[in-house]
Amino acid sequence: AQKITQTQPGMFVQEKEAVTLDCTYDTSDQSYGLFWYKQPSSGEMIFLIYQGSYDEQNATEGRYSLNFQKARKSANLVISASQLGDSAMYFCASNSGNTPLVFGKGTRLSVIA
Amino acid sequence: DGGITQSPKYLFRKEGQNVTLSCEQNLNHDAMYWYRQDPGQGLRLIYYSQIVNDFQKGDIAEGYSVSREKKESFPLTVTSAQKNPTAFYLCASSAKQGAYSPLHFGNGTRLTVT
Numbered sequence: 001a002q003k004i005t006q007t008q009p010g011m012f013v014q015e016k017e018a019v020t021l022d023c024t025y026d027t028s029d030q031s032y033g034l035f036w037y038k039q040p041s042s043g044e045m046i047f048l049i050y051q052g053s054y055d056e057q058n059a060t061e062g063r064y065s066l067n068f069q070k071a072r073k074s075a076n077l078v079i080s081a082s083q084l085g086d087s088a089m090y091f092c093a094s095n096s097g098n099t100p101l102v103f104g105k106g107t108r109l110s111v112i113a
Numbered sequence: 114d115g116g117i118t119q120s121p122k123y124l125f126r127k128e129g130q131n132v133t134l135s136c137e138q139n140l141n142h143d144a145m146y147w148y149r150q151d152p153g154q155g156l157r158l159i160y161y162s163q164i165v166n167d168f169q170k171g172d173i174a175e176g177y178s179v180s181r182e183k184k185e186s187f188p189l190t191v192t193s194a195q196k197n198p199t200a201f202y203l204c205a206s207s208a209k210q211g212a213y214s215p216l217h218f219g220n221g222t223r224l225t226v227t
Contacts (some may be wrong), residue, residue: 009153033213045203045218050211091155100146100171101216105155 002027002094004104012110013082020067021077022106023092029053032096033100036066040091047101048090057093077111085110117133119204119219124200126226134189136204143209144201145187145214146216149173150201152160159202162187163209 003026013019023110025034036048051066052061059066067076075094092104117138134173138145140194144163148156158171176195181187187206191198203221207214 035215042203043203043221043223045205045216047215047217048211050215093156097216100158100161102158103148103156105153 002032002096002099002102004092004094004102005103006092006107009105010106010108010110012112013035014077015084015111015113016081018078019082019109021090021092021109023075023077023104025073025075025092025094027094027096027098032094034066034068035093035095035101036075036077037091037093038066038086039086039091041044049077055069059079059109064093082111084109084111117206117217117219119202120141122220124222125195128226129193130226131193132191132224132226134191134202134204134218135186136219137185137201138204138206138217138219139158140206140208140217141184142206142217143184144207144214145181146205146207147171147177147179147187147189147207148150148203150203150221159189161189166189171201174179191226198224200224206227 005024032053034051038046049061065078089106091106093101095101120135140161146161148161160179163167204219207218
């Protein structure tokens with residue numbers, strides 16, 4: 001079964017700086033997907049970025065990029081040029097084959113002006 | 114606009130009562146899911162359904178029941194057998210089960226049982 005570990009319960013970053021949120025995963029499958037979601041205080045879950053296990057290039061979506069290191073089984077989210085609106089919970093998740101998404105416990109990011 | 118509607122946003126019930134949380138989607142997605150979120154626990158899977166009239170238990174299905182009579186609807190019943198029902202419940206859908214399809218979430222229902 002998939003297991004996702006997010007070791008940072010909380011992170012602080014200065015506005016306009018970059019921040020990296022850590023995520024490691026544990027799977028014996030060769031083919032899998034990695035996802036990051038943002039959850040603002042309002043509660044909705046917003047899909048940010050996806051990386052497939054066979055993708056050779058790191059995924060990027062605007063200010064979000066996924067630092068995928070397959071051998072280390074890590075899929076860190078990098079947010080560049082942080083904004084106050086980036087303050088939220090961030091969840092790493094993964095699935096493989098026909099299995100539903102498994103989520104980590106999340107990291108609370110606080111952006112400081 | 115296509116999306117997932119969960120209602121109500123807040124729900125209050127007395128202990129011992131069953132309660133049903135609504136989830137409707139107009140995205141024409143095949144797969145639907147229910148997750149539970151507690152503080153510091155992340156999201157945990159309760160039930161999921163890949164097609165109409167079929168569903169599977171997730172990691173924490175005890176005390177919950179679901180039905181999938183229509184593609185658009187996947188209601189969750191929290192029964193009196195659920196020991197700690199107070200939580201934030203999120204419904205989601207995807208175009209197909211697994212296969213790297215991102216989940217689209219509703220806005221959630223916050224259930225409080227006293």
